Amino acid sequence: MLITAGRVLSPTCDGYLKDGAVLIEDHRVTAVGPRSELAEPADAAQAADRDGPGAERLDFPDATLLPGLIDAHVHLIFDAGPEPLAGLQQSNEELLAAMRLRARQLLDGGVTTARDLGDRDGLALRLAAEIAGGSADGVGGPGGPHLLCAGTPLTPPGGHCHFLGGEVADATAIRALVRANIEAGATVVKVMESGGGLTKDGPRIWERQFPPEALAVAVDEAHRAGVPVAAHAHGTEAIAAAVQADVDTIEHCTWIVPGGGVEMRDDVLEQIVAKGIRVCPTISPNWHRLPQIFPDRAEAIFDVCRRMVESGARLIAGTDAGVQRARFGGLADSLGLYEHLGVPNRDILRMATTEAADALGLGDLVGAIAPGFRADLLVVDGDPLTDLGALRRISAVIAAGQLYRPEAAPSR
Ligand SMILES: [Zn+2]
Incomplete structure (x- = not known):
């Protein structure tokens, strides 16, 4: 699965990879980088093997991708x-x-x-x-x-x-x-x-x-x-x-x-x-x-x-x-x-x-979007570094590499 997003939160939470992409194989993140670098190989992989890692594509050009x-x-x-x-x-x-x-x-x-x-x-x-x-x-x-x-x-x-x-x-x-x-x-x-x-x-x-x-x-x-x-x-x-x-x-x-x-x-x-x-x-x-x-x-x-x-x-x-x-x-x-x-x-x-x-003793497994980490990701509408409320506007959750669409967010 290849996910692209307008912003991908850095592992230190202090900035974004703009126009980024995250490649997921099975339940792990295997690559993070600019969309231009990851999308093409993923497309090629898809052409060669329809079930390969790039076969499923999710694009969120206006959203932010952050760790679960x-x-x-x-x-x-x-x-x-x-x-x-x-x-x-x-x-x-x-x-x-x-x-x-x-x-x-x-x-x-x-x-x-x-x-x-x-x-x-x-x-x-x-x-x-x-x-x-x-x-x-x-x-x-x-x-x-x-x-x-x-x-x-x-x-x-x-x-x-x-x-x-x-x-x-x-x-x-x-x-x-x-x-x-x-x-x-x-x-x-x-x-x-x-x-x-x-x-x-x-x-x-x-x-x-x-x-x-x-x-x-x-x-x-x-x-x-x-x-x-x-x-x-x-x-x-x-x-x-x-x-x-x-x-x-x-x-x-x-x-x-x-x-x-x-x-x-x-x-x-x-x-x-x-x-x-x-x-x-x-x-x-x-x-x-x-x-x-x-x-x-x-x-x-x-x-x-x-x-x-x-x-x-x-x-x-x-x-x-x-x-x-x-x-x-x-x-x-x-x-x-x-x-x-x-x-x-x-x-x-x-x-x-x-x-x-x-x-929790999981510092090398979850909490960041990085190669080798579990593919636990959120797609949110907005920029949580300038507007924390963006965390309430979740359009997709990827849990251990599996896509999950949340119910409409409950009101307070
Ligand atoms: Zn308690």
Whole structure:
């Protein structure tokens, strides 16, 4: 397949190859270059072999081609409705059917790689295998994005998201669940280090959940298997503990202190930067409504996001899709917060492409349009380097080399 476009985003996200072309063979990009250089050989190949690599042609002379986006924090098990836990009363088969549709919604929103950070009974892992099984190379395709999954998140008895089945009371149980998740196919381990808003009967959002040594045990067990750890941490104390334990990514990272205020600790932020720990702030696609819903702290959380960016912390894009107000496929809307905070579009695009890919251990496979990379591409109407809103005008998605036409973009 040969795709030509008026603009092809460079791997560094700071410019375009004008009037460019991308050659795809099977599920990989094999060449990127000026249309004039690639189109002719492709035409010749087509003439010689009607089924050859140039046989299928897609031309988008006025559009921009960019890598498929990465949403580094989703929960396919939740329905993104006002009561996301209500759906958990469904059977696993019913849930899996709903999750298939949500995976399609992610693709509709231009997401070709997603990290699922907590399910029940390994359902996201089942879906990941199903999507991979339906594609030529076993990595993804029109059924949904390539999924990296955590399986069952670790939490203390009665802790945040205990209803997903991951309650672990001691070090032995922690190690056993980490191993069980990895054996089931998990490629990331999720630990609930603080309380969370979804769990009304659990610890408060700013409270640490685990005793001090527990997180280190989880990190040790996961890292022995070469698997990274994502720590859910809203509270400032939980964030400090996660940094101390050398987790790989900190999720949410809202710096909430006892009582519900927001206070960032500069010494902890310095360590996040020094250790290269990635931060996934999980910005809702409906972020612009949050100041009305959480008048006491939404603006303060936006402000710490800005300060984290300015400090040089490496942020990655994520939506927490599935929880209240966080619809699937809303990543482009979510990125609008960073634009609102004054972050350059180039850096915002990196958060959802190269930076996220690196953080997920996929830096040489996805997040850029380059030879050898998986053929995960978006065609958008407009120039996202000058108008981030172009990311909402997706006319085609190519997932692992397969063309997918999204549904009309849902309104906000
Ligand atoms: Zn989450």
